[in-house]
Amino acid sequence: MTKREGKRILVVDDDRAMLSLITEVLRRAGYEASNADNAEEAIAAVSAATPDLAVLDIGLPGASGLDLAALLRDQFGVPFVFLTLHEDEAIVRRAAAAGALAYVVKPADMRQCVPTIDAAVARAAELRQLREKEAHLSTALQQSRDVSMAVGVLMERLRLDRDTAFERLREQARSQRRKIAEVAAELLDGAERLNALANPAAGRARRGE
Secondary structure, three states, rough: OOOOOOOOEEOOOOOOOHHHHHHHHHHHHEEEEEOOOOOHHHHHHHHHHHOOEEEEOOOOOOOHHHHHHHHHHHHOOOOEEEEOOOHHHHHHHHHHHHHOEEEEEEOHHHHHHHHHHHHHHHHHHHHHHHHHHHHHHHHHHHHHHHHHHHHHHHHHHOOOHHHHHHHHHHHHHHHOOOOOHHHHHHHHHHHHHHHHHHHHHHHHHOOOO
């Protein structure tokens, strides 16, 4: 499989001729390219199958390309590049501020269009992997905090040293065939509920009542 096979590109432009041209060029290059000529169709297409990249006309009528880009970014996590009529600093700044990975000037030079899309797809994949790594790291840190706090609770309640408390927690996880972080989170939740019963005023304060 080439780097383009299996990669879905959505092209959005109200200029039917340009829409057909760019879609066909991308298909010939090996991309799975589809298109839409307005924001409503684009949203429906993304809802049905999330593309790896959207190519958006910045001057769409109605909901502008900028509006559509913000929606695709915030609600669907779809990266995008812009199609523009003019190459100037103002447009470049607007595209960068919106989070565009690149822009293509119309009428598009097809010799440059595909390399630009290639670079944007590669960059989008890098950013996606980075976000996934950050999410995994955040989850791991949270789980580590939960385990550490659960060990502290066991040390306090059962008067155990740290190593013994951790071993008790691990044994419990093994006996239930669960991850130690899950058992730790459950223990902390139970401890919090117990504290709330023992001190109702503190529990209400934590809930903002």
